[in-house]
Amino acid sequence: MIALLLLIPIFFCLGSFLNCMAYRLVHLQHPRTSRSCCPVCKQIIAWYDLIPVISWIFLRARCRRCAAPISFLYPLIELLTVIIFLGLIYKIPMEYLFGYGIFFAALIISIRTDLETMLISRFVTLCLIPIGFMLSLLGLLPIHFSQALLGTIFGYFILWGIAKMFYLLTGKHGMGEGDYDLLAFIGSFTGVVGVWLSLLLGSVVGSIVGILLIAWSGKKQMTQPIPFGPFLAGGAILYVLFQTQITSFLLY
Numbered sequence: 001m002i003a004l005l006l007l008i009p010i011f012f013c014l015g016s017f018l019n020c021m022a023y024r025l026v027h028l029q030h031p032r033t034s035r036s037c038c039p040v041c042k043q044i045i046a047w048y049d050l051i052p053v054i055s056w057i058f059l060r061a062r063c064r065r066c067a068a069p070i071s072f073l074y075p076l077i078e079l080l081t082v083i084i085f086l087g088l089i090y091k092i093p094m095e096y097l098f099g100y101g102i103f104f105a106a107l108i109i110s111i112r113t114d115l116e117t118m119l120i121s122r123f124v125t126l127c128l129i130p131i132g133f134m135l136s137l138l139g140l141l142p143i144h145f146s147q148a149l150l151g152t153i154f155g156y157f158i159l160w161g162i163a164k165m166f167y168l169l170t171g172k173h174g175m176g177e178g179d180y181d182l183l184a185f186i187g188s189f190t191g192v193v194g195v196w197l198s199l200l201l202g203s204v205v206g207s208i209v210g211i212l213l214i215a216w217s218g219k220k221q222m223t224q225p226i227p228f229g230p231f232l233a234g235g236a237i238l239y240v241l242f243q244t245q246i247t248s249f250l251l252y
């Protein structure tokens with residue numbers, strides 16, 4: 001238990017790193033370009049202003065030099081990373097920590113980019129599918145290679161099919177291609193059952209949040225579409241952490 005507490009600062013730094021990767025992926029900066037700077041005034045950010053969560057609160061969500069606002073996504077992603085990775089260490093057997101660690105890191109990056117820009121980078125979805133295949137072949141994920149392969153195909157085409165049907169019925173585009181890529185990636189790490197339950201959990205939570213947002217914004221038309229990626233990614237994380245409970249709940 002104490003060992004878990006010692007990991008918290010490390011996971012905060014990991015969250016900070018994932019924030020940085022997500023930002024650079026959608027703003028098309030090379031992930032290895034030098035030090036972090038303010039996107040508005042270009043001032044390099046000092047180390048004491050890069051402390052996860054604390055700096056954001058201390059600076060009152062503004063740049064020290066130009067007072068440009070700093071997104072709430074920074075502390076949100078850092079806290080989320082800590083909670084998710086503590087869950088990983090606590091719940092997942094040792095031999096699968098590496099595989100699921102990569103999986104969760106990519107999902108957290110997708111959550112951030114989709115919330116910020118409604119985009120999901122293929123670098124953290126399609127490009128990592130071969131890694132899922134390799135890890136399943138090496139026994140570093142609890143699924144067989146054939147399950148990873150089927151999960152990928154199923155993940156991509158089920159959303160593609162739903163989106164096509166939705167378009168035929170309503171003439172509107174409901175989902176982005178980034179969502180198909182994301183669910184295919186989820187399939188490569190969790191198989192067909194993982195895809196199915198991530199989609200189910202993501203849709204249930206997404207619908208509840210959607211209804212709450214509509215209720216909260218009153219009768220006004222919702223102007224901003226809600227990204228679906230964070231719910232799919234969240235569904236996949238819940239599935240991996242609670243798969244025994246979820247499958248026994250659904251089967252018995």
Ligand SMILES: [Zn+2]
Pocket residue numbers: 038039040041042043063064065066067068
């Ligand atoms: Zn600034």
